[in-house]
Amino acid sequence: MLRALDWACAMAAEAELVRAEAQQRLWLPAPAIAHAGELWQAEGLGLDGSLVIGRAGESRALHRLF
Numbered sequence: 001m002l003r004a005l006d007w008a009c010a011m012a013a014e015a016e017l018v019r020a021e022a023q024q025r026l027w028l029p030a031p032a033i034a035h036a037g038e039l040w041q042a043e044g045l046g047l048d049g050s051l052v053i054g055r056a057g058e059s060r061a062l063h064r065l066f
Helices: 002-010 015-025
Strands: 033-035 039-046 050-055 058-062
Touching: 015 039
Parallel strands: none
Antiparallel strands: 033 039, 039 050, 050 058
């Protein structure tokens, strides 16, 4: 755990590298995702950690707040 935190701190200025590493481990479900009453496909992660979804040439970034 501490190694992962050390790595994250060291890479904080490298947002694209961190996003790419996380995206490699991301499980993207094959079935569509229901959002706002429509079906979307998961496409990946945004630089801000959002889930990027798309359909018919349109894309949106979903954010989760706790």
